[in-house]
Amino acid sequence: MFQKYSQPFEFTNLTRWINSVLTENLPEFWAIFIEFVLVGVALLAAYAVFAMILIYVERKITAFFQARIGPNRVGKYGIFQTVADVLKILIKACLNRL
Numbered sequence: 086m087f088q089k090y091s092q093p094f095e096f097t098n099l100t101r102w103i104n105s106v107l108t109e110n111l112p113e114f115w116a117i118f119i120e121f122v123l124v125g126v127a128l129l130a131a132y133a134v135f136a137m138i139l140i141y142v143e144r145k146i147t148a149f150f151q152a153r154i155g156p157n158r159v160g161k162y163g164i165f166q167t168v169a170d171v172l173k174i175l176i177k178a179c180l181n182r183l
Contacts, residue, residue, distance in 0.1 A: 137167045141163070
């Protein structure tokens with residue numbers, strides 16, 4: 086009669102599986118430590134992707150205000166322009182240290 090309600094971004098099954106795999110094969114301290122590291126990396130990756138989306142949207146809006154096409158040099162619709170800019174800045178920072 087009732088359907089099981091599932092939220093769109095529910096990761097309970099994935100986190101239970103990761104927890105069971107880690108606790109079966111590692112001591113408790115290392116399992117918890119690896120889980121914390123995985124959560125931290127996932128949060129940083131989510132923030133990085135969100136920031137890249139906002140940068141892309143900001144460039145498109147400023148391009149509209151300036152009556153030009155916008156970032157369209159790298160990839161279709163300029164989607165990879167932000168990634169190219171980040172790589173350029175990282176390479177410059179690494180080369181300037183040498």
